[in-house]
Amino acid sequence: MDVFSGYYKKSVDERIKLLKEFAGLTSDEVSVLEKTGSLSPDIADRMIENVVGSVHLPLGICTNFKINGKEYAVPMAVEEPSIIAAASNAAKLSLPEGFTADADEPIMMGQVQITNVKNPETALSVLRKHKKEILDYSKEFAKGMEKYGGGVKDFEARILETIRGKMIICEFYIDVRDAMGANTINTVLEKTAPFIKEIIGGTTRLRILTNLAVKRKAVAKAVWKKDKIGEEAIEGILDGYAFADADIYRCATHNKGIMNGIDAVALATGNDWRAVEAGAHAYAAMNGYSPLTKYSLNKNGDLEGLIELPLSVGTVGGAINTLPTAKIALKILKVKTARELSMVMACAGLANSFAALKALSTEGIQKGHMRLHARNIAVIAGAKKPEEIDFVSKKLAEESNYSVDFAKKILKEMKK
Numbered sequence: 001m002d003v004f005s006g007y008y009k010k011s012v013d014e015r016i017k018l019l020k021e022f023a024g025l026t027s028d029e030v031s032v033l034e035k036t037g038s039l040s041p042d043i044a045d046r047m048i049e050n051v052v053g054s055v056h057l058p059l060g061i062c063t064n065f066k067i068n069g070k071e072y073a074v075p076m077a078v079e080e081p082s083i084i085a086a087a088s089n090a091a092k093l094s095l096p097e098g099f100t101a102d103a104d105e106p107i108m109m110g111q112v113q114i115t116n117v118k119n120p121e122t123a124l125s126v127l128r129k130h131k132k133e134i135l136d137y138s139k140e141f142a143k144g145m146e147k148y149g150g151g152v153k154d155f156e157a158r159i160l161e162t163i164r165g166k167m168i169i170c171e172f173y174i175d176v177r178d179a180m181g182a183n184t185i186n187t188v189l190e191k192t193a194p195f196i197k198e199i200i201g202g203t204t205r206l207r208i209l210t211n212l213a214v215k216r217k218a219v220a221k222a223v224w225k226k227d228k229i230g231e232e233a234i235e236g237i238l239d240g241y242a243f244a245d246a247d248i249y250r251c252a253t254h255n256k257g258i259m260n261g262i263d264a265v266a267l268a269t270g271n272d273w274r275a276v277e278a279g280a281h282a283y284a285a286m287n288g289y290s291p292l293t294k295y296s297l298n299k300n301g302d303l304e305g306l307i308e309l310p311l312s313v314g315t316v317g318g319a320i321n322t323l324p325t326a327k328i329a330l331k332i333l334k335v336k337t338a339r340e341l342s343m344v345m346a347c348a349g350l351a352n353s354f355a356a357l358k359a360l361s362t363e364g365i366q367k368g369h370m371r372l373h374a375r376n377i378a379v380i381a382g383a384k385k386p387e388e389i390d391f392v393s394k395k396l397a398e399e400s401n402y403s404v405d406f407a408k409k410i411l412k413e414m415k416k
């Protein structure tokens with residue numbers, strides 16, 4: 001997008017001004033950004049318990065994302081340098097085609113655990129016979145979702161062998177539309193559990209959604225051409241992927257590289273990143289812990305990257321409507337549905353994975369990482385004015401010496 005060309009070279013004020021035009025931000029929204037978040041103690045106190053303050057994270061914009069032909073500015077909230085630069089660069093290298101992505105309908109699953117059932121096999125067949133009554137009963141508690149085209153869609157039950165004997169596990173499939181859905185699902189489960197108990201007896205225990213949302217996956221793909229990134233980079237990425245595929249120690253970090261981008265978008269948009277993390281790693285472990293992105297050569301000898309993972313995220317509900325920055329982030333993203341948000345997040349994960357593998361398998365990540373970190377070092381050394389920070393960080397990078405003492409020396413000489 002032309003509006004974001006050279007975005008990284010601009011000042012914070014200039015970036016906000018461009019963003020205001022791009023996303024049609026109001027002056028109130030601009031002022032939230034300028035005040036680095038504006039989460040008032042009042043709002044914070046309504047969100048969690050024993051509030052004493054709030055924590056701020058930098059919010060940045062990833063550029064160059066083109067997904068299914070549409071251009072996106074992707075907000076990321078993250079404390080680690082390089083993630084936004086790396087994703088923006090990976091997205092740029094995927095152009096002009098960019099990413100293709102898709103996502104399932106937003107179907108989530110919630111479980112009711114029933115223990116101490118006298119004859120689990122008989123209870124199971126009784127439950128199956130009463131499936132329609134149970135479904136009809138449960139639907140009453142997801143009426144809020146029906147308004148938007150969602151609601152309870154299916155019910156199943158099974159016997160689970162555990163270390164404490166056989167249990168009945170009832171599973172409800174609920175279409176939560178543009179919400180993450182946890183509150184709605186948990187309400188359905190808690191309200192319907194007594195009805196199930198009336199039918200089969202036993203003791204009702206846990207009633208909670210699963211974060212392993214296998215019916216709510218997002219997938220994305222991109223091709224990085226060999227004439228753009230070079231055969232050496234392709235070979236390096238394929239070797240790096242093979243390493244992760246064969247070794248759990250590498251695989252954990254491979255998947256962390258993916259979640260760098262996904263969590264940062266989840267945080268920026270006020271989504272529950274613990275839920276996203278739990279779902280991603282459980283999915284990766286379903287058939288032995290595996291990489292969530294896969295790489296191969298296509299028939300032209302270009303690199304094809306794929307990602308697939310469950311992403312239960314919302315554009316409404318939870319903290320999204322309470323956090324001022326989350327609403328602004330969603331406005332910048334211009335996503336219309338939670339499905340679309342999950343596709344953008346999958347692409348962000350793929351972009352960060354590609355960038356990490358490319359850097360790790362060639363020059364290493366420290367060069368780029370330290371170049372960005374140099375600005376922090378300049379500040380730690382006492383640089384205050386923008387021109388001081390620029391000068392000191394540039395010198396540190398030129399000399400590849402990132403010690404605070406060296407930064408202090410440069411600053412001292414500059415001030416002379």
Ligand code: NAD
Pocket residue numbers: 144145148176177178179180181182183184185186209211272275314316317318319
């Ligand atoms: P919610 O109940 O606040 O929001 C959903 C509501 O939004 C629906 O009831 C619906 O009436 C309304 N809505 C408006 N427009 C909608 C649309 N287009 N599509 C769908 N709904 C629409 O929140 P939620 O999403 O049910 O719950 C999410 C929260 O639950 C998160 O904050 C999460 O942290 C928390 N949580 C998570 C877990 C877990 O992941 N294990 C457990 C408990 C709670």
